[in-house]
Amino acid sequence: MAFGIEGSATLAGRPLFRDLDLQLAPGWTCLLGPSGAGKSTILRLLAGLPTAARFEGRISAPPRIAWMAQQDLLQERANLLGNVLIGQRLSGAPLDEGRARALLAAVGLEGLEARRPASLSGGQRQRVALARALMEEAPLALLDEPFSALDPATRRRMQDLACARLAGTAVLMVTHDPLEALRLGDRVWLLEEGRLRPVSLPDGPVPRPLPALAAEAEALMARLAA
Amino acid sequence: MAFGIEGSATLAGRPLFRDLDLQLAPGWTCLLGPSGAGKSTILRLLAGLPTAARFEGRISAPPRIAWMAQQDLLQERANLLGNVLIGQRLSGAPLDEGRARALLAAVGLEGLEARRPASLSGGQRQRVALARALMEEAPLALLDEPFSALDPATRRRMQDLACARLAGTAVLMVTHDPLEALRLGDRVWLLEEGRLRPVSLPDGPVPRPLPALAAEAEALMARLAA
Amino acid sequence: EPLTVVLDWFVNPDHGPIIVAERQGWFAEAGLEVEIVAPADPADPPKMAASGQADLAVTYQPQLYLQHAEGLPLKRVGTLVESPLYCVMAKADGPVQGLADLKGRKVGFSVAGIEEALLHTMLRTNGVEPAEVEFVNVNFALTPALASGQADAVAGAFRNFELHQIAAAGSEGRCFLPEENGVPSYEELIYVANPDRMDREKVVAFLKVTERAAGFIADHPEEAWEIFRGWSAEVDDDLNAAAWGDTLPHFAAHPMALDADRYAAFGRYMAEVGLIPAAPEVAEVAMDLSAPAD
Amino acid sequence: MRALATGLALLALWQAVVSLSGAPPYILPGPAAVLRALAENRGMLARNGLATLAEILLGLGLGLLIGLAAGLATALSTQVERLLRPLLVLSQAVPVFALAPILTLWLGYGMGSKVAVVVLITFFPVASALHDGLRATPEAALDLARLARAPRWRTLVWLRLPHALPHLAAALRIAAVYAPIGAVIGEWVGSSAGLGHLMLLANARMKTDLMFAALAVLAAMTLGLRAATDRGLRRLGL
Amino acid sequence: MRALATGLALLALWQAVVSLSGAPPYILPGPAAVLRALAENRGMLARNGLATLAEILLGLGLGLLIGLAAGLATALSTQVERLLRPLLVLSQAVPVFALAPILTLWLGYGMGSKVAVVVLITFFPVASALHDGLRATPEAALDLARLARAPRWRTLVWLRLPHALPHLAAALRIAAVYAPIGAVIGEWVGSSAGLGHLMLLANARMKTDLMFAALAVLAAMTLGLRAATDRGLRRLGL
Ligand SMILES: Nc1ncnc2c1ncn2[C@@H]1O[C@H](COP(=O)(O)OP(=O)(O)OP(=O)(O)O)[C@@H](O)[C@H]1O
Numbered sequence A, B: 001m002a003f004g005i006e007g008s009a010t011l012a013g014r015p016l017f018r019d020l021d022l023q024l025a026p027g028w029t030c031l032l033g034p035s036g037a038g039k040s041t042i043l044r045l046l047a048g049l050p051t052a053a054r055f056e057g058r059i060s061a062p063p064r065i066a067w068m069a070q071q072d073l074l075q076e077r078a079n080l081l082g083n084v085l086i087g088q089r090l091s092g093a094p095l096d097e098g099r100a101r102a103l104l105a106a107v108g109l110e111g112l113e114a115r116r117p118a119s120l121s122g123g124q125r126q127r128v129a130l131a132r133a134l135m136e137e138a139p140l141a142l143l144d145e146p147f148s149a150l151d152p153a154t155r156r157r158m159q160d161l162a163c164a165r166l167a168g169t170a171v172l173m174v175t176h177d178p179l180e181a182l183r184l185g186d187r188v189w190l191l192e193e194g195r196l197r198p199v200s201l202p203d204g205p206v207p208r209p210l211p212a213l214a215a216e217a218e219a220l221m222a223r224l225a226a
Numbered sequence C: 001e002p003l004t005v006v007l008d009w010f011v012n013p014d015h016g017p018i019i020v021a022e023r024q025g026w027f028a029e030a031g032l033e034v035e036i037v038a039p040a041d042p043a044d045p046p047k048m049a050a051s052g053q054a055d056l057a058v059t060y061q062p063q064l065y066l067q068h069a070e071g072l073p074l075k076r077v078g079t080l081v082e083s084p085l086y087c088v089m090a091k092a093d094g095p096v097q098g099l100a101d102l103k104g105r106k107v108g109f110s111v112a113g114i115e116e117a118l119l120h121t122m123l124r125t126n127g128v129e130p131a132e133v134e135f136v137n138v139n140f141a142l143t144p145a146l147a148s149g150q151a152d153a154v155a156g157a158f159r160n161f162e163l164h165q166i167a168a169a170g171s172e173g174r175c176f177l178p179e180e181n182g183v184p185s186y187e188e189l190i191y192v193a194n195p196d197r198m199d200r201e202k203v204v205a206f207l208k209v210t211e212r213a214a215g216f217i218a219d220h221p222e223e224a225w226e227i228f229r230g231w232s233a234e235v236d237d238d239l240n241a242a243a244w245g246d247t248l249p250h251f252a253a254h255p256m257a258l259d260a261d262r263y264a265a266f267g268r269y270m271a272e273v274g275l276i277p278a279a280p281e282v283a284e285v286a287m288d289l290s291a292p293a294d
Numbered sequence D, E: 001m002r003a004l005a006t007g008l009a010l011l012a013l014w015q016a017v018v019s020l021s022g023a024p025p026y027i028l029p030g031p032a033a034v035l036r037a038l039a040e041n042r043g044m045l046a047r048n049g050l051a052t053l054a055e056i057l058l059g060l061g062l063g064l065l066i067g068l069a070a071g072l073a074t075a076l077s078t079q080v081e082r083l084l085r086p087l088l089v090l091s092q093a094v095p096v097f098a099l100a101p102i103l104t105l106w107l108g109y110g111m112g113s114k115v116a117v118v119v120l121i122t123f124f125p126v127a128s129a130l131h132d133g134l135r136a137t138p139e140a141a142l143d144l145a146r147l148a149r150a151p152r153w154r155t156l157v158w159l160r161l162p163h164a165l166p167h168l169a170a171a172l173r174i175a176a177v178y179a180p181i182g183a184v185i186g187e188w189v190g191s192s193a194g195l196g197h198l199m200l201l202a203n204a205r206m207k208t209d210l211m212f213a214a215l216a217v218l219a220a221m222t223l224g225l226r227a228a229t230d231r232g233l234r235r236l237g238l
């Protein structure tokens, strides 16, 4: 089953992207590109969410989508467990509290289930949002800079977690970290001046080992990932 | 003139950090560390802002501080120009609209002065927050993951901009990107298990060239930074 | 400096002499500029006169004793309507054929503040203890309460109005009168003034003009109605037209004349029923402006 | 168009209530009788309606100003709040008939006392909402003020007030609805014109159809004022 | 302690107003006279106060329920809003004396008609605030509902309602202040007990000190109710 978006979008009369053709097969598709290029807009269009852009073309997406936006969308009046369960609550699916707790534990927040989002650090909030997205078992996952607020070690653990949980899912991830794209991407695209350009990738199955860095960076990375 | 924080902090009875001694001389001090370690808390303590932590020790900070928090703190009812000027409005300093416009242009948002924050992309918002922080000409700058939502090329430009504008200022920057720390840091610290550990650095004045990466990463980086 | 007169309520035929005199320009002829103010709450005018915001207030004789007892520096200086208009109204074809029938029934009253003074005596005179009757304050809605059957009788209706009103609602009313049921006769509407602030000459002039108007109304009721209805569109209606004829006989022909015995007797009565601690001297509550000033 | 449909729906509903409840016409007249009374007394209704409208607009304007001032004052200083809050609350606990003699003592029988009642009724929701709105500014936004060592009033103007605008808009919508009834109640204090005057008079004379005609004019004013407020606020993006 | 200080400050202010304005005691009695009247009539005041308190609490409870229902209904469906909104606004445009005969016809002279007036006065701010609060949910939060294809009521319960809570709390604070005056106005409609009844009688009998004593009891109730509401809401973090 493949999903995708084909077409053009304008924003206040000016073209945002033209003749875009982005097909999403199972596996990880990474989207890179300068700030303001339209990456988040593409994700919102795929998710069927309102955008400021006017789109003409075809979108094919499943009815259920795992979604992680650029903001964390945590509900301040609910505790962490409630935030992870909110998708099920909203869709009326039977609540799977056990899985929600397990996911919170998997993102490293065991024991904080009853805390309010306001008492979390930036990276902790992002992990709750990740857990919420992973609760949704959907054929398509749209992740907008999902690991941007995490330190390298946590980021790597979360990448591995997402890879494992989303196996077989078509994943479209926006990221600004080229290493992340090189590590996780089955396909990597660069959105630039309204066009998609492919990026060539190292061989091997994802998640790949990090590419070699300079000695100092290597040493620091190793230490941070210890 | 040097600023700094010395002491211990507890959070709900449990130690967050102990016998911390962080001195901030002019130049860039970078703070790395796992998510939830207490980096943002240290920044807030230095800025004299309320935290959930109970701190005992000494803080020395100037009365005026340039501040960029982990959230962008943009005011949705003001336009971008108003957001950049809000510090002067609040402190009662004479409004320097020309500088605000110049800073918005420097962060790549020329022509968007009258837009509302809600119509910006994530990275654009972060750049407005950066411009707002740079408006404040203060002897101490506290930056919490200031470039986390930017693509490598924009990030690099913003790093250079910040370096230039904050020359002579004592800067404390929290970051999760080791490359960024290696590029900008005059001193780099790792906050881990409640203690600060120094990180050794390459030679040369900041901003340093990026360390050599693996071939693919190098190629991609070069392309993204074009 | 106009002479400010606060009526007891909105303009209605009870105020005939004042309105007719004003419409005819007789106050102006007498060198008076009269400002007529109509409040919504009859309890306010005495306070206005006492505090000097008004020169004259229209109020009710029984209330005069309460005002005196509460320390309002007021005296009756003239009479507008010289006999009671108050009545206890029941449906003519209803179960209440006499006041004795009110035992165990519901009586609605408008807030006039003198139910004990009038209604309680009327009931006792007919062998009913007030405690055997349920009193409900129906405030703005005397006739509707009776017409719709929510009250078996209503107290405080004016015989010149409410009988016409209930007729308009399709029922016939029957009035029980206080002066026929053990209450001494009294003056329904009187003018009061604060003697310390009063401009005696002006007040006398005012009362003389109303006397002229009362005489004119008695002689030319039809013509007087035509003049009265021209006051404003609001007062020109069928009910007022019907009430006009019933009101005429009650206007005081000599507004200044004071029936001292009547004032003494009603004062004693108010003390007897316990509404005031002691009957005041007549001179404390009323003055006769036609008598030479001391 | 939509206003027309709403009007017709209301008339139908009214007729239904009259028919179903069996209330006699001297208690609840049907729409036909009231429409007739409206037509017959249009001159009188227009004259009294205009008098009331003037009270409403003046009172609403003053009420907003006073409400804004009170809301600002209580939100700016906890001491002022402690002092003023009970007074504000008490001002809503006093029935107009208790106040009437005092109002006329101070303001006379003219428009003043009626405007005062409108002010009394409309300022409170505005003051209350502004206070609550100003106090609800997100802590994160206040960090900016703390860093700038901003005095209270600058924090107010540049941070708190913008955040309180939606609260304030909600309160304006409520105040616009309360103002007309305030004017009618104010006419209790003593008046020779106005819809409230007319209604009291008609009520006492059991001219129920005229009373409801006046009520219809008042209702139309209320709906109009509310709609105008809505439109104005929406144009401001609130 | 602070309540005591507030009380004393209010008494002092009152005395100052009396002294400065030169209002005579039969228009505005001083605190001493009213305290005497309070003491002398404490039995009567307590009895009537309790009657009014019962009306207030019952009416406030019902008003909240109806306000919540109306706010939910209008926020859930634009059609319902179009239908109901004018009715809600109109309900605030009708002076109680116009309503009185209808209320008593339907509800009799017992507690019913007074509770109805309290309901009428308190439900509106609640409905209005809830509606506005529910409509003000951030668009970003609603994305979650769109993605889950959540039906309206689930969106309401899990997203809109939590965001509307502060608005609702503000409205509760206002409703608590309005409820007592509602009960007193309700007692105009027809009553044989209650503080409003007592005030009307005292007013008609020129017993201004007794009227103000009843007013003082009413004011104390209003302040108490407001303080209790504040405390309860603050305990809920609102
Ligand atoms: N109100 C609170 N109650 C309890 N714990 C809190 C509260 N506020 C913050 N914390 C905790 O304080 C710790 C430090 O938070 P801080 O924001 O300083 O982390 P950080 O190092 O900046 O993390 P990140 O990289 O994720 O931003 C976190 O573990 C967080 O959960």
Ligand SMILES: Nc1ncnc2c1ncn2[C@@H]1O[C@H](COP(=O)(O)OP(=O)(O)OP(=O)(O)O)[C@@H](O)[C@H]1O
Residues within 6 Å of the ligand: A011, A012, A033, A034, A035, A036, A037, A038, A039, A040, A041, A042, A052, A070, B118, B119, B120, B121, B122, B123, B124, B149
């Ligand atoms: N309401 C709006 N009116 C005008 N322009 C808008 C509006 N909303 C978004 N935009 C513009 O749309 C463009 C694309 O935004 P989008 O969020 O898709 O960018 P992005 O590629 O995700 O960027 P980033 O990496 O910074 O998150 C941006 O230039 C933004 O300014």
Ligand SMILES: [Mg+2]
Residues within 6 Å of the ligand: A039, A040, A041, A070, A144, B121, B122, B123
């Ligand atoms: Mg984006």
Ligand SMILES: [Mg+2]
Residues within 6 Å of the ligand: A121, A122, A123, B039, B040, B041, B070, B144
């Ligand atoms: Mg942080």
